[in-house]
Each structure stands twice: as C-alpha cells, then as structure tokens.
Amino acid sequence: MKIVVASGKGGTGKSTVAANLAYSLLDRHPVTLVDCDVEVPNLHLFFDSEPETRDVFTTIPKVDTDLCTLCGDCGNFCRYGAIAVLKDRVLIFEKMCHACGGCMIVCPEKAISETPYPIGLVEDSNPLSGLRLISGFLKEGEVLAPRIIRSAKEMAEDDEIVIIDSSPGIACPVIEAMEDTDFCILVTESTPFGLHDLDLAVGVTKNLGLNTGVVINRSDGSDEEVRDYCAEADIPVLMTIPFDKEIASVQNKGGLISERMPGWKEQFACMYDECLRIGGVGI
C-alpha cells in the first residue's frame, strides 16, 4: 500500500499527517516514510537519526573541443535554452538542462558526451524500530526536484507500507510524488484559500485517477464549506484535527500528537484502515 499525502496549498500540515500516520502504524507493521517535499524537507526534523547518504546526479553535456566544429546543431535542438554556441566555444547552462540527451544524438561530430552533475541527495535511516525514513534533499538553487523525488521513491519500491509526503502545489514535483500510489490524502484548512487550493489538488488526483480522501487540519469548527465541497465531489473526509494550542505546541517543537497526546494514535490507525478499504489494496 502506497499512500501519498498532498495538498494544493502549502503549510496545511502534510508532514504532520504523514509523520503521525506512520508512527501510529508501527505497532502493527513496519512503515517506510518518504519525504518528497525535496525543496524544503521536514520529516527528518520529527525523527532524529543517523542517516546513510547517497548523492543524486543528473547528467549534463560535455563538449569535446577537439571534435566540435561549432556547427550549432546542439544549440538549435535544445528546447530548454541550455546550450549556446558562440563563435569560439559552446556554453552549457547546467541548471537549464533536462538531460534529454538530444544534443548528443544530433551532434554530427559525436563531440558531445555526458558527465554527472550533482543536484541533491537522498538520506536513508531507521529512526525508530520498524520505521524507515527516506528523505530527498534538492540542492539549494537547483531545480530538478522530480529527479530527487524519483530517486527517493525508487529506494522504497519494495517496501510494503509506504507513506509519501509530497510538495505543495499542483505542478511536476507533485505529479512525480503521486504517480504509482494507491491512495492520496489531501490535507486542507477550512479557509477560502484552503478550499480554493483543495479544488485544484482534486483536479490533479482526478486527472491521475487516484483514490482520494481529505483531512481537515487546524479546524476552528466552521468546516461546512469544505464538507459540502467534499460531499459534492464525492470525496470522504477522513479526519478533522482541531486548531488547538496544545497540538500546535507539540508540533512546533517537532513532536508527534500520536505519541504525546491520548487518542490520536488510534485515530490515525483507523484512518489508515479507511484508506485501505477505499483504496482496495492489501496490507
């Protein structure tokens, strides 16, 4: 069972839900938690441990100046503006390159090869008995977030229960995190911003044909609009977490409510069973 936790809007509590959900299942089964919010990963802040680290690379073109005739074919072909062929040399803009390999294919002189270029890293650790945490970190200033996300997910490929914390928004990193999962939990807040962005996120999960449920976080009790929306869209509300100073305080210091406050562990475990039932998958 692979569950992805997402939200159109940032800061709604995705990491909180993912971390608590994972913790609540540990009595029953080993869990792998994958932090795919690679621009600003946070799950490692909840679980202290000594990780093993692996660098993630993309490739960038390398021009053999002895063979290059400065014909310009590579620059003309590149749709990302990553190659500029000047009178006396070829400039490569690493951060623009998508590593499609096209320049290498079109070069008539076979003057282009590829060289690895580091864009971030993946950390793998066992912070608690039964818990595996895989966190992706995009290097500051790099843009190829989906590559890091893919590497992090690949490491968890053979694990049975995988909970993935996605980045906010609705663009390519989110798609990469959602693909090949069985269920999506969308975390929202019951404000007009929250509802607006929830609607966009639902657009994505529908597009992918992904089973979806909603968690309302920081609820002040006025959730009618979100509930009406969910009923209309035929999406179950799986859980409501109230706005509460004690909850906020536990979380702001990096604690888990399922560990420190009574009742939450059971609620999260129940929610998992509900996801299983709706997602229709074993374990």
Added chain:
Amino acid sequence: MKKIAVVSGKGGTGKTMVTAGLAEIVKSDLSLADCDVEASNFKLLYPGELLSAEDFHGLDVSVIDTEKCVQCGACLENCRFDAVEITDGLYSVRTLRCEGCGVCDYLCPSGAISMKKRLSGEIFCSATEAGPLAHARLDPGSGNSGLLVNEVKKRAARWANISELLLIDGPPGTGCPLISTVSGMDAVLAVTEPSISGLSDLSRLVGVCKGFRLRIFVVINRYDLEESVTREIEEFCRSEGLTVVGKIPFDPSVIAAVRRNMPVTRIDCPASEAIKKIRDNLSKELDVA
C-alpha cells in the same frame, strides 16, 4: 521602480496575508503580481476587474500518429522521461510525463511524431483596488510553473513606468517557481513562523536567495505561538546578517478577514498593527513609501 517579492520556504506561513495587507497600506503607486501560480490566492482578497486573459503554452508535447507509426521502438528506447508507452501494440505518449524535448520526433524514421503546442494555463491582468495585478492559473498537473512565473512577471513589468513599487506574492518552496520569482528583485520579504520546520525552511530559502544578491528581510508570523523558537529564528537572522522587519502575533482576526475575503489591515487588530510596522520599517530600509 523598486521590486519586492514576499516569499517563504514553507507554504501557509502567511505570505498572501502579509502581501495583501502591505498592498492596502503602502503609500507608493503600486503594481502587483501573484507568482504563486500553482495556488493563486491573492485574487481572493482583491477581486477587481479582469482586464485581459491569455492562454499559456508550456513546453510542447509530442504526439504519435498511430497510422504512420511503424513500431520501431526508437522513441521508447530514447525517451529519458519514460513518456512513451505501448498499449495493445500501439505506441502513445503519456502527456503528463512528456517534457517536450523533441528527441522522439527527431529519431522517428516514419514521420509519425510531431510536437504540438500544449495549453498549460492562463495569464490574467486585473485592475484591483490596490493597483494593477498580473496573475495566472496553471492547469492541474502541468509542468513549467517557473516559465509561467516569468510570463506573469513580464506582464507586471509593463507597469514599471506608472508605479513606484512592484509587490509580488511569491510561491512556497525553493525550486524553479521561487527562483523565477526572486530573480531581478531588489529585495525579498521572507515570512516564517516559529516551528522547527519554519526555521529549517527559512535557512534553505536564505541559501537560495543569497545567490541572487538580494536584500533579505524577515517577518516572523504567529511569533507568540512558540517564543523559544522565535528567539532561535532571531538568533539565526542575526548570525546571517538579516533584518527582522516585523513580528506578527497570532491573531484570530486574520482567519476572520480571510473568511470575509479581505486583507486583514481593514480590521483594527494586533496583526494589522504589526503589518503597519513592517511597512514603516521596509520604507526606511528601501527608501520607498
């Protein structure tokens, strides 16, 4: 024209609330842009009148004509993005995965592949009470949000001769939309909150912004929810040489204002007072009103 982007490593820290509040109370002639194109919320607080709407085309997408396809497999073998698939012997492109590089089109021996324009969203200009606003909507699941951010900024730049200040509501994160947003700015206002994730995200954000030689100012929102972490953030800012231009208390009026679709500065409350101070501090630091 001075250009300021309101950003935050993490989403939900209150960027839009701060931007909308400042937009209402600055004295300069103002232009606005909402560069959080994936979750564009600014317009909810400043509805205004729509002046223009244009289609946004991201990178092209490749399309396979199954009639012409000879099933040689060259596209499948050479696509680095796993975008080509075979169903019942027929080749097709998974649009969501295609990055529009054109390798398959180049290699196809039978001319079965073409690159088509992909509609990925819309770009709007609106007249709002606070000033002209450039904003956008990205289609769910589309890539290229960084490209769309650039288009939004281009629209806003047209107003440079009529405004003294461009205020941008930025995207969360530190990836391509953020980098597109902060390039060319004079300053960024980083909104953070007192949690250990808030601090971690702020430090990553500052790492990215430093590469752009911007002035970085910090606002700590809901600072009284965890004052020990607020002190840690202030200590971090001191060590990095960043000015904390304001601290906003937790204030239920903020949610109340959002529920009424208006900037919080229309309500007389502690959060409004704090935003006024931020304006005063910024105008001193940046020499704008």
